[in-house]
Amino acid sequence: MRRVLIGLFALAAFLVVARVTWAQDGGPVTDDEVNRVAKQLYCPVCENIPLDVCPTQACTQWRATIREKLVAGWSEQQIKDYFAAQYGERVLAAPTSDGFTVLVWIIPPIAVIAGAVGLWAFMRRAVQSAPTAASTPSDGEAEIDPYLARLEQELERRR
Amino acid sequence: MLAFLGYLSLVLALACAIYATVTAIVVIRKPDAAALESARRAAFLPFLLLTLSSLCLIALLVTEHFEIGYVAEVTSRAMPIYLRVTALWGGQAGSLLFWAWLMSGFTGVAMLRKWDEDRELMPAVIVATMVTLGFFVGLVIFIENPFALMWQTTTGEIVQAMLQPAATLPFTAQDGRGLNPLLRHPGMIIHPPMLYLGFVSFVIPYAFAMAALWNRRTDASWIQTTRRWTLVGWLFLSLGLILGGRWAYDVLGWGGYWGWDPVENASLIPWLTATAFLHSVMIQEKRGMLKKWNMVLIILTYALVIFGTFLTRSGVLSSVHAFAQSAIGPLFFAFIGITFVISMALLFREWDHLRSDAQIDSLLSRESAFLLNNLLFVGITASVFWGTIFPMISEIVTGQKITVGPPFYNQVAGPQFAALVLLMGVAPLLAWRKASAQQLGRMLMIPFAVSLVVVIVLVVLGITNPGALLGFWITALVGGTTVLEFVRGTAARMRTSRENAFVAISTLMARNRRRYGGYIIHLGVVLIAIGVVGTSFYQQETQGRLTPGEQMTLGRYVMVYESLDEFMMEDNRQVARAVVGVYRDGQRVGELYPRRDFYFDSQQPMTIPGVRSSIEDDFYVLLVDWEEIGASGATFKVYLNPLVNWIWAGGIVFILGTLIAAWPDAQERRRTVLAAAPVRP
Numbered sequence: 001m002r003r004v005l006i007g008l009f010a011l012a013a014f015l016v017v018a019r020v021t022w023a024q025d026g027g028p029v030t031d032d033e034v035n036r037v038a039k040q041l042y043c044p045v046c047e048n049i050p051l052d053v054c055p056t057q058a059c060t061q062w063r064a065t066i067r068e069k070l071v072a073g074w075s076e077q078q079i080k081d082y083f084a085a086q087y088g089e090r091v092l093a094a095p096t097s098d099g100f101t102v103l104v105w106i107i108p109p110i111a112v113i114a115g116a117v118g119l120w121a122f123m124r125r126a127v128q129s130a131p132t133a134a135s136t137p138s139d140g141e142a143e144i145d146p147y148l149a150r151l152e153q154e155l156e157r158r159r
Numbered sequence: 160m161l162a163f164l165g166y167l168s169l170v171l172a173l174a175c176a177i178y179a180t181v182t183a184i185v186v187i188r189k190p191d192a193a194a195l196e197s198a199r200r201a202a203f204l205p206f207l208l209l210t211l212s213s214l215c216l217i218a219l220l221v222t223e224h225f226e227i228g229y230v231a232e233v234t235s236r237a238m239p240i241y242l243r244v245t246a247l248w249g250g251q252a253g254s255l256l257f258w259a260w261l262m263s264g265f266t267g268v269a270m271l272r273k274w275d276e277d278r279e280l281m282p283a284v285i286v287a288t289m290v291t292l293g294f295f296v297g298l299v300i301f302i303e304n305p306f307a308l309m310w311q312t313t314t315g316e317i318v319q320a321m322l323q324p325a326a327t328l329p330f331t332a333q334d335g336r337g338l339n340p341l342l343r344h345p346g347m348i349i350h351p352p353m354l355y356l357g358f359v360s361f362v363i364p365y366a367f368a369m370a371a372l373w374n375r376r377t378d379a380s381w382i383q384t385t386r387r388w389t390l391v392g393w394l395f396l397s398l399g400l401i402l403g404g405r406w407a408y409d410v411l412g413w414g415g416y417w418g419w420d421p422v423e424n425a426s427l428i429p430w431l432t433a434t435a436f437l438h439s440v441m442i443q444e445k446r447g448m449l450k451k452w453n454m455v456l457i458i459l460t461y462a463l464v465i466f467g468t469f470l471t472r473s474g475v476l477s478s479v480h481a482f483a484q485s486a487i488g489p490l491f492f493a494f495i496g497i498t499f500v501i502s503m504a505l506l507f508r509e510w511d512h513l514r515s516d517a518q519i520d521s522l523l524s525r526e527s528a529f530l531l532n533n534l535l536f537v538g539i540t541a542s543v544f545w546g547t548i549f550p551m552i553s554e555i556v557t558g559q560k561i562t563v564g565p566p567f568y569n570q571v572a573g574p575q576f577a578a579l580v581l582l583m584g585v586a587p588l589l590a591w592r593k594a595s596a597q598q599l600g601r602m603l604m605i606p607f608a609v610s611l612v613v614v615i616v617l618v619v620l621g622i623t624n625p626g627a628l629l630g631f632w633i634t635a636l637v638g639g640t641t642v643l644e645f646v647r648g649t650a651a652r653m654r655t656s657r658e659n660a661f662v663a664i665s666t667l668m669a670r671n672r673r674r675y676g677g678y679i680i681h682l683g684v685v686l687i688a689i690g691v692v693g694t695s696f697y698q699q700e701t702q703g704r705l706t707p708g709e710q711m712t713l714g715r716y717v718m719v720y721e722s723l724d725e726f727m728m729e730d731n732r733q734v735a736r737a738v739v740g741v742y743r744d745g746q747r748v749g750e751l752y753p754r755r756d757f758y759f760d761s762q763q764p765m766t767i768p769g770v771r772s773s774i775e776d777d778f779y780v781l782l783v784d785w786e787e788i789g790a791s792g793a794t795f796k797v798y799l800n801p802l803v804n805w806i807w808a809g810g811i812v813f814i815l816g817t818l819i820a821a822w823p824d825a826q827e828r829r830r831t832v833l834a835a836a837p838v839r840p
Contacts, residue, residue, distance in 0.1 A: 032703075049411075049413070050564075066539075094562070094566040105567070111541050126519040
């Protein structure tokens with residue numbers, strides 16, 4: 001049912017635009033140009049399948065709409081904005097970085113930087129409080145495995 | 160009859176799990192060897208009972224028992240036998256049973272192990288595993304019962320129940336709806352079991368970790384005991400991820416192998432924390448450090464494994480994978496929350512006892528490299544997790560659903576992955592405790608020079624994208640340092656033992672499986688990274704409508720549309736199959752058959768690509784559309800995926816390395832015994 005509705009919506013949109021298309025003189029639009037825009041959009045029914053490869057009827061209609069818009073001389077951004085306004089922001093492959101959705105973009109870098117700062121502080125503290133006796137380089141693996149110790153010695157001698 | 164037998168064994172399995180849990184708790188409070196033995200046997204029984212239950216369901220699936228709701232949902236008369244067997248995990252209820260069955264297998268094996276040295280851990284291990292198993296079996300019994308029969312009410316409605324509800328008549332479907340076509344692929348037969356095996360096997364190290372906490376054992380013995388479990392679980396999880404990628408590439412028909420789909424993320428996230436865990440336990444084993452952190456990682460991995468199952472099984476997201484949806488979400492959510500809080504509470508109780516035996520001696524050391532590795536793994540985990548759950552958060556907060564797709568993950572996780580691969584090349588060169596910068600510089604010199612030459616050659620060949628150049632530089636450097644590790648070891652061995660190169664390298668690896676297995680895994684990652692850089696930066700695509708005899712060009716390839724046939728297959732699908740000739744540099748290199756299958760029972764189309772593979776690239780053709788009448792014109796979408804086969808080759812190397820690292824090793828056993836001896840200051 002939803003698919004049918006979306007199909008009808010798309011058809012209505014198509015008819016509205018089609019008048020514009022006929023009124024203006026656009027050059028021929030290739031499938032590749034349509035796909036370049038479609039790749040960046042997701043239809044609300046077939047979630048997680050980009051529009052350029054989605055085989056459903058509704059998505060075919062959407063691609064037709066994109067084609068009409070391109071023929072009418074719309075820019076990529078205009079078309080994306082149009083779909084976002086019509087069907088909600090979920091049609092965009094990634095959220096915009098304004099309003100609430102800015103959180104999706106800024107939280108991971110903040111978390112990673114905070115983690116890095118925390119780790120740095122932890123290591124500084126650990127190194128400062130470490131006994132000075134540890135200043136001789138050694139190999140923990142070598143301590144456990146006599147074979148590796150021999151190997152490492154051998155490597156040392158070759159240098 | 161079979162349905163009741165299957166259901167009864169489910170109920171008995173739950174009873175065993177509950178009995179084992181309760182008895183083990185009693186034993187914890189008041190030690191009793193006989194009661195513990197009884198709990199152990201009860202914890203083993205669910206494996207036999209769930210095996211019986213699964214066999215019952217398979218028998219029902221194979222023999223067209225369409226009075227069973229699940230059978231009618233996932234099979235149809237036209238489906239071949241092997242697909243009916245795999246339909247066991249083709250739908251919600253069956254896959255939960257399958258999950259529980261695999262888990263009972265793992266816990267069963269754990270119960271059979273020799274418990275001489277760590278018998279005091281057993282009660283808590285039984286509690287942790289049986290609570291998890293009981294939860295899943297309970298879900299299968301009470302919420303998602305694959306054995307439920309169908310009944311028709313007087314209003315014509317179909318309800319599912321084991322026993323006949325009042326005012327209903329038995330109902331049998333004429334034919335089933337059939338398995339989702341996306342799942343009718345060899346890759347799908349093997350991919351979910353691998354992933355599930357990977358998921359369930361992490362329950363064992365988690366259970367041992369909890370038992371160690373409960374018994375206040377602060378040494379690394381729980382890590383050594385579960386090392387092989389962890390590696391085997393990790394092996395299956397990795398295999399599941401690689402096979403999933405291959406399946407997506409072969410079946411989903413969008414020219415790629417990884418789409419950052421929430422369900423893909425659900426299986427990647429526990430893999431990330433498990434990988435961090437595999438690395439950081441080495442510090443605990445060698446230096447007695449990071450005890451708390453390792454506990455955190457295994458608790459996180461366990462929680463994320465359940466969370467992954469929750470994401471795929473609860474229908475909280477709808478995506479290509481979430482075939483089934485039901486109301487089990489809140490239960491899962493509560494289970495994850497409760498187990499997480501209890502685990503963390505246990506950890507905090509022991510917080511002060513889990514002090515490090517040693518200190519970090521230098522900022523430039525193997526220890527600090529491992530810490531950085533953990534930071535990056537956890538950073539990627541957090542980023543991917545955040546992106547995966549953000550649409551739900553957005554929906555709750557603003558009421559608007561949004562898509563968090565590939566652009567987000569590429570920008571946020573991409574650089575972290577690149578840093579991780581770079582670290583992977585440098586870290587093994589750092590000495591434990593304290594490394595010297597000069598020594599590091601000396602060891603990096605040759606690989607660095609080689610990597611610069613690679614970059615110069617690539618620039619000369621016309622590769623100018625800075626991102627791609629950075630990616631190839633990192634892979635060349637890391638590949639170089641890793642190969643050099645083998646060369647150094649082999650050369651030293653040849654000198655000391657006067658062996659030839661072949662014998663030297665095999666002895667070297669045989670005596671240090673863990674170390675060199677790890678390096679082979681790293682080489683696999685390098686190969687995968689090369690493939691990822693190639694496909695991410697240089698994938699080309701084009702689409703066009705051709706009439707027979709017409710051609711289209713992409714890169715060095717020319718494709719000629721020759722013909723198209725439409726025919727019915729006996730498994731009730733209509734196939735439209737095109738024949739295209741492929742030419743490379745003017746030479747005919749083969750014929751491809753891209754096709755579109757339409758499954759009547761489930762009313763779903765499938766786009767199967769025609770692919771010509773070589774080490775250099777894949778020429779990947781999709782049949783997008785065609786004219787039904789006369790079948791003259793057809794629209795094709797064509798991808799050129801450079802270096803994509805390096806990913807699959809890298810996957811094989813990766814798995815090989817894991818097998819080498821996990822293979823039982825007499826030497827290691829001796830070392831473990833030595834290390835277990837109390838030598839702590």
